[in-house]
Amino acid sequence: MSHKEFGPNDIFINRVKMHPEWDFFIYNSEVYINNSQNISGSNSGNYKGVPEGFLSLYEYNLDRTTDFVRPFLVANSTYKTRFRKDLNNLTGEPNSTSLPWSQVLATGQVDSSYRMSASITRQYLEPDTSTLTGLNHTSSVVRNICRQYRTINSDFSDTPVSSSTTSQLHKLFVDDINMVNIPSIFYGSEIKKGTVDLNYYLTGTLIASAKDENENGKLVSTFGTTSGSVIGYVLYREGILFFPKALTAATTALDSGNSVTYNQSVSSDAKWIYFGGGANDSFTHHATHASASYSINFEGTTYKNTMTMFCHADKGELNYSNNPTYLNIESSGSIVGFNTSNYTYSDHEVGIKNIASSSFYKGEDDFRKVTYVSKVGVYDEDNNLLMTVDLARPYKKEEKDNFTFKIKYDLL
Numbered sequence: 258m259s260h261k262e263f264g265p266n267d268i269f270i271n272r273v274k275m276h277p278e279w280d281f282f283i284y285n286s287e288v289y290i291n292n293s294q295n296i297s298g299s300n301s302g303n304y305k306g307v308p309e310g311f312l313s314l315y316e317y318n319l320d321r322t323t324d325f326v327r328p329f330l331v332a333n334s335t336y337k338t339r340f341r342k343d344l345n346n347l348t349g350e351p352n353s354t355s356l357p358w359s360q361v362l363a364t365g366q367v368d369s370s371y372r373m374s375a376s377i378t379r380q381y382l383e384p385d386t387s388t389l390t391g392l393n394h395t396s397s398v399v400r401n402i403c404r405q406y407r408t409i410n411s412d413f414s415d416t417p418v419s420s421s422t423t424s425q426l427h428k429l430f431v432d433d434i435n436m437v438n439i440p441s442i443f444y445g446s447e448i449k450k451g452t453v454d455l456n457y458y459l460t461g462t463l464i465a466s467a468k469d470e471n472e473n474g475k476l477v478s479t480f481g482t483t484s485g486s487v488i489g490y491v492l493y494r495e496g497i498l499f500f501p502k503a504l505t506a507a508t509t510a511l512d513s514g515n516s517v518t519y520n521q522s523v524s525s526d527a528k529w530i531y532f533g534g535g536a537n538d539s540f541t542h543h544a545t546h547a548s549a550s551y552s553i554n555f556e557g558t559t560y561k562n563t564m565t566m567f568c569h570a571d572k573g574e575l576n577y578s579n580n581p582t583y584l585n586i587e588s589s590g591s592i593v594g595f596n597t598s599n600y601t602y603s604d605h606e607v608g609i610k611n612i613a614s615s616s617f618y619k620g621e622d623d624f625r626k627v628t629y630v631s632k633v634g635v636y637d638e639d640n641n642l643l644m645t646v647d648l649a650r651p652y653k654k655e656e657k658d659n660f661t662f663k664i665k666y667d668l669l
Contacts (some may be wrong), residue, residue, distance in 0.1 A: 445559030
C-alpha cells in the first residue's frame with residue numbers, strides 16, 4: 258500500500274462561523290420547533306424520548322421505554338478514591354439499591370441518563386415586596402446582566418432620570434416582567450443581532466410584529482397599534498427576551514374587543530406583556546387562550562473548527578493496485594506456484610490488464626498503467642488508520658496525471 262507524508266502546506270485548520278436559523282411557534286400551550294410535528298414511535302409517544310416541543314440533546318434512546326443507554330462510572334479503586342470523599346457527606350438513596358451515597362462506589366456504579374432535552378420557556382415575574390429593592394430575585398439578576406449592554410442600549414443606563422433618584426434601568430424592573438428564555442443549544446455563542454423577529458397572532462390573524470431592527474437589543478414594534486415603539490428587549494449572549502410592564506407599548510392593547518384569558522386567570526386584550534403564553538410556563542391556560550398564538554424567529558452564532566487536508570497523487574505515483582482485477586489472471590493461469598521441497602512459494606509472472614481505451618472500434622491502445630482512486634486513508638505516525646474517505650466517484654488515474662484530493666474534517 259502506498260503512503261505519502263503530508264507536507265508543511267497540506268494541512269490547514271480554520272474556524273467557520275455559522276448562523277443557524279430557528280423558528281418557534283407557540284399555540285395552545287404547545288411549542289413547535291422549525292415547524293416540526295411530534296412523531297410517535299412504535300414504543301413511545303415521541304420517538305426521540307423527550308417531551309413534545311423539546312430538542313433532544315444527544316438523540317440517544319430513540320423509541321425506547323426500557324434499557325436506556327446511560328453514562329456511568331464503574332466502581333474501582335481509581336474512582337473510589339477520587340469521588341468517595343465528596344459523596345460521604347451526602348444523604349439519600351441515589352438508586353434502586355437503596356444504599357447511601359457513601360456506599361454506592363463500593364458496591365456498584367454511578368450512572369445518569371442521556372434523555373436530556375431543551376426548549377424555550379416563559380416566565381411571568383412579579384415584584385417581590387419582601388426584598389430590599391422590591392425586585393423579584395430573577396428580575397434582579399436580569400437587571401445586572403443588562404448593565405453589560407449599556408454601550409449599545411441607552412435604556413439600560415444607571416443614570417437617574419431627570420430629578421428622580423431612580424435610574425432608567427431600575428424603572429424597567431419595578432413592575433411585572435414577561436420573560437422568554439432560549440437555551441444556548443439553539444443559538445450557540447449568541448443570538449445574531451438584527452435577526453430577532455416576533456409575531457403575535459389572534460384567531461390566526463397577524464395583529465402585531467416586532468424586530469430588533471437597530472441591532473441594539475431594543476425590540477421595536479414594526480406592525481400593529483404600537484408600531485414604532487419599543488415593546489421589549491433582547492439579551493443576545495444570554496438568550497433572554499423580556500417585556501417590562503413599565504414600557505407603555507408593552508401594555509397597550511393590540512386588538513381591542515377580543516378578550517383572551519392570559520396567565521390562567523387574567524382576562525385582557527392582546528398585549529406584548531402576555532407574549533409567548535403557553536411556552537412551558539406552568540400555567541393552566543383558559544380555553545380562550547387557544548385563540549392566541551406566537552412565533553419567535555432568530556439566527557444563532559456558532560463556530561466550528563475545520564481541518565482541511567490536501568492529499569496529492571503526483572505523476573508516476575499510485576498507479577498500481579492490490580485489487581485482483583488489476584491483474585490479467587486469465588493469461589497466466591494460477592497466480593501462486595508452490596515449491597514443496599523447501600517450503601517456499603513464488604508468484605508466477607502475471608500481466609497487468611491493459612484497460613487503456615482506443616479511439617477505434619474494437620481497437621487496443623498501447624499499454625498504460627491505469628488505476629481508479631475510490632478511497633483515501635489517513636494514517637498517524639505509527640501507521641494506524643485514523644479515517645477513510647470515500648470519494649463521490651472513482652477517479653481514473655494514469656501515470657501522466659496529477660491529482661490533489663481536498664478533505665475537510667470537522668473538529669469537535
